[in-house]
Amino acid sequence: MNDPVRQHMRIALSILLPKPICSQSQITNNHNTKSMKTKHTILAAMCGFFTVGSVFAADSATPSIHPEADRLLKATCANLAAAKAFSFKAEVWDDTVVAGHKVATTKTVEAQVRRPDRVRMEVQSPKRSRGFWYDGKSLTLLDRAGNLYGTVPVPDSIDKVLDAANDKYGINFPLEDLLVNDPYASASAAIKGGAYFGKVNVLGTPCEHIAFSTGRVDWQLWIQEGPNPLPRKLVITYKQEDTAPQFTAIFSDWKLKRVLPDKSFVFTPPKGAAKIEILPATDTE
Numbered sequence: 001m002n003d004p005v006r007q008h009m010r011i012a013l014s015i016l017l018p019k020p021i022c023s024q025s026q027i028t029n030n031h032n033t034k035s036m037k038t039k040h041t042i043l044a045a046m047c048g049f050f051t052v053g054s055v056f057a058a059d060s061a062t063p064s065i066h067p068e069a070d071r072l073l074k075a076t077c078a079n080l081a082a083a084k085a086f087s088f089k090a091e092v093w094d095d096t097v098v099a100g101h102k103v104a105t106t107k108t109v110e111a112q113v114r115r116p117d118r119v120r121m122e123v124q125s126p127k128r129s130r131g132f133w134y135d136g137k138s139l140t141l142l143d144r145a146g147n148l149y150g151t152v153p154v155p156d157s158i159d160k161v162l163d164a165a166n167d168k169y170g171i172n173f174p175l176e177d178l179l180v181n182d183p184y185a186s187a188s189a190a191i192k193g194g195a196y197f198g199k200v201n202v203l204g205t206p207c208e209h210i211a212f213s214t215g216r217v218d219w220q221l222w223i224q225e226g227p228n229p230l231p232r233k234l235v236i237t238y239k240q241e242d243t244a245p246q247f248t249a250i251f252s253d254w255k256l257k258r259v260l261p262d263k264s265f266v267f268t269p270p271k272g273a274a275k276i277e278i279l280p281a282t283d284t285e
Contacts, residue, residue, distance in 0.1 A: 069195055069210040072196070072223050075223070077183035079228065081181060081184070082256075084114065085115070085257070086112075087110075087254075088178070088252070089253040090175060090249045091107075092107050092249045093247070093248040095246050095247070105125065106125060107125035109122070109175060111174070112258070114258075117134070118134060119133075119134040119161075120264055121174055128143075128145060130142060131144065134265065135267070136265075137156070138151050138153050139154045142273070148275075152169065158180065162179065175249065191213065191214060192213050194213070208223050209222050217239060219235065220235045233251065
């Protein structure tokens with residue numbers, strides 16, 4: 001395979017997601033005082049929010065977290081962790097700077113998950129369209145615009161795949177920390193403060209608004225009110241970066257009791273699709 005094709009595949013398979021925060025491996029290995037590379041995550045990245053009065057104690061050794069914020073985060077994470085087969089949709093906006101202007105790019109995400117070892121995702125934007133298939137043994141990525149796909153062997157669980165795909169290939173699943181076995185551990189890994197801001201509607205759905213803080217990002221989460229707490233809106237602010245870009249996701253069509261057969265996660269190449277190699281990521285650290 002010549003270098004231009006390799007480079008095209010690298011570009012084709014790149015995923016426009018929030019900036020690197022921390023990996024699932026980091027969260028697990030914090031207890032063993034091991035360091036790991038940083039990587040993209042969503043809920044793991046959701047470790048921050050702005051300071052309001054004395055609600056947040058960013059410089060304190062002990063996080064100051066409003067008990068209601070912690071309760072709501074635990075409830076929605078437990079709800080996701082208990083779902084053995086589920087699906088959801090999301091509209092996502094991600095800030096970027098174009099010709100000196102901060103603009104929001106947009107894409108949609110559709111996800112199907114069957115624990116412990118199946119994931120199917122589609123990511124579409126005005127200019128790009130990608131598919132993800134994880135069948136318990138291999139991960140396949142499809143660039144629909146270029147009609148190119150690649151397949152690599154991966155571990156036998158979702159949590160391991162998220163880390164392996166990122167660490168070796170620089171691949172990040174969209175909204176990946178909604179998929180992990182323990183979302184609360186991922187979300188709370190680096191929290192320095194948390195607050196509760198009351199009730200508000202998100203596109204007509206009654207929600208409760210919470211927020212948390214780390215040294216690198218601010219984040220806000222709107223959780224569906226009632227006996228079925230689910231994320232309805234997420235905003236992450238990368239406060240240490242120039243222009244303080246934001247990532248916003250609006251969630252819909254949550255289904256927590258899906259019947260998802262094996263065939264839902266089996267990749268069939270489109271007509272005329274070319275199979276090419278997914279190259280290991282270059283370590284730029």
